[in-house]
Amino acid sequence: MIAPHLAYFVSPHGYGHAARSAAVMSALRRYLPLVQFEIFTQAPDWFFQDSLGGNFGYHTLMSDVGLAQKTSLVEDIPETLRRLANFLPFDQIRVEGLAGQVTQLGCRLVICDIAPLGIAVAKAAALPAVLVENFTWDWIYEGYLAGEARLSPYINDLRAWFAAADYHIQTEPVCRPQPAHLTVAPVSRSSRTPAAETRQKLGLPAQAKTVLLTMGGIPWDYNTFLGRLVDQANVYFVIPGGSERMERRDNLALLPHHSEFYHPDLVNAVDAVIGKLGYSTLAEAYHAGIPFGYILRPHFRESEKLAGYVNQHMNSVAITAAQFESGEWLSRLPELLALPRVERRESNGADQVAQFVVGLLN
Structure with a gap:
């Protein structure tokens, strides 16, 4: 052939x-x-x-x-x-x-x-x-x-x-x-590694509530609230772009922008995603069936359309850019983690x- x-x-x-x-x-x-x-x-x-x-x-x-x-x-x-x-x-x-x-x-x-x-x-x-x-x-x-x-x-x-x-x-x-x-x-890449294996490689407890923070392909400074994350009892955070090398710090798994972890595997291994409302993050969270704490881009025309889809088809919490940057979103974290996972049956x-x-x- x-x-x-x-x-x-x-x-x-x-x-x-x-x-x-x-x-x-x-x-x-x-x-x-x-x-x-x-x-x-x-x-x-x-x-x-x-x-x-x-x-x-x-x-x-x-x-x-x-x-x-x-x-x-x-x-x-x-x-x-x-x-x-x-x-x-x-x-x-x-x-x-x-x-x-x-x-x-x-x-x-x-x-x-x-x-x-x-x-x-x-x-x-x-x-x-x-x-x-x-x-x-x-x-x-x-x-x-x-x-x-x-x-x-x-x-x-x-x-x-x-x-x-x-x-x-x-x-x-x-x-x-x-x-x-x-x-x-929605079109997304599929995960390749079982969630338990990914968690083990990250050094995370198998059953602990875990949240992925992701701002897409452009680097982001998480230091405005990073210190407050360690105060979240019994919740772990995985943060691509949070460090120049892989680092475990208390309840944080900090990863470089480009790491050994395949991003859909990270999405599949956590209980919720918090991040910029972009197409690939939405699609990966959608097919994983996990709750999405989404951050709107106020002037980007796509955001309103994506938010409408998320609100209709996914379990979600809306977060403003100001709330994310200040760390105020942490007050919504229990609400997000209480939302159930959705079982998806349709094809990718x-x-x-x-x-x-x-x-x-x-």
């Missing part, structure tokens, strides 16, 4: 798009064990290595601008505009060069997780373009348009590119439902996307 080659253009905005893409690639491997992925992104290669274990090509590319961030919760619109000016409109020589590259690599189609450059490359290479999204950037930028009119031409340009995709897949929670070829359940959206793509290849 000839191994099919697929190009995957991934937005480097945070880790959510990389996580969703890795979940789809892992699912595709279950149907097409010999499939070879050519990944174009600035999301770190270690992220895909951890998720896929190899057998992919990695090509460093500014595939998307997304939003520049000051912190995990605060956007930087002036910097976003500066980057957009260097990104759009696409340089035709650059597009044709990338089209030649994916053709030379033998790619049969191009999948884009809201990276619009991939759609342009697919068109230039005469390959099918598959758009996977729960929002597109034109819709996100519209939320800032009242305060920054200079976004308008980029909105129009991006809207046209996203509309040019040959196949359109939306993943729940969908921010702007549109006619699409497929709408699927990654499998639904993979089946659709396999159908295109056949």
Whole structure:
């Protein structure tokens, strides 16, 4: 059997798009064990290595601008505009060069997780373009348009590119439902290690209440409340990005930003997650069935849509950015930990996307 080659253009905005893409690639491997992925992104290669274990090509590319961030919760619109000016409109020589590259690599189609450059490359290479999204950037930028009119031409340009995709897949929670070829359940990477084994490696008691704190792909300073966590009797906290090396301190398991622990395994091993309301954290907590203490991003348009989905489909507690930074959220911790786990029976959206793509290849 000839191994099919697929190009995957991934937005480097945070880790959510990389996580969703890795979940789809892992699912595709279950149907097409010999499939070879050519990944174009600035999301770190270690992220895909951890998720896929190899057998992919990695090509460093500014595939998307997304939003520049000051912190995990605060956007930087002036910097976003500066980057957009260097990104759009696409340089035709650059597009044709990338089209030649994916053709030379033998790619049969191009999948884009809201990276619009991939759609342009697919068109230039005469390959099918598959758009996977729960929002597109034109819709996100519209939320800032009242305060920054200079976004308008980029909105129009991006809207046209996203509309040019040959196949359109939306993943729940969908921010702007549109006619699409497929709408699927939340897409997440699956855990690989039993919860008890993960807890043992972390040095945590098997039955103790444990909470995962996560702010996504952008580093966060937890020192504003870290000292107060040790006062939480009989509750343990796992904090990726809490230290430059793995460290056990009282009831804290502090991990580096990139550690030996696979993030879905951490989610599977805890009793609740508290963190930024982002797509991959939501999807992983959803499929694990655990309560989610979610932190809204007040100006980011996706947040309101994700919060509506969480409130309807998950056991959850809403936490403001100010409450999180000050540590006031600790007063809500008993409420969060009292919520029950939900047993999920539906399939992961990654499998639904993979089946659709396999159908295109056949």
